[in-house]
Amino acid sequence: METTLLLLKPDALHRGLAGRIITRFEEKGLQLVGLKLMQMSQELAAKHYAEHTERPFYPGLVKFMTASPLVAIALRGPGAVAIARNLMGATFGTEADAGTIRGDFGCSKSYNLIHGSDSPENAERELALFFPEGTCDWQPISSDWLWDSE
16 A cells, blocks of 8 residues: 655645545545645755755746645555556646646646655655654545455
8 A cells, every 4th residue: 555645736726726636536546644735835845856956947946836835635545656646647737638637727837736756765755744743544434445455
């Protein structure tokens, strides 16, 4: 069972898409185990985007991500990282397939609505940053009908 981190970026909140985006992941069968509306601090942005500090887009990214609230989400399920990334679609909305979140709601390279962990290892690191208190450990009654028992 994997747990992954999603961030609904400020543009998703300003456009009123948070509920619709979260619904897509729940309908797919991923279990919500953490959810919070928060303001990303400069310090948290520096930790989260540490590997990008030397890239030319870094200052604009940090300015955007700290400008207004975002929603941090922890989702659990078999293969949660890959499932979430498939639902998100290609990074740039102009290149994302219809049926994906970015393909259906995005048309910008700068404002791409959502971040998702790109590997189980990065998910673990990112979840510790955004959910230092941990996530809720609970078993949905529908899990026997959603997930293979193997």
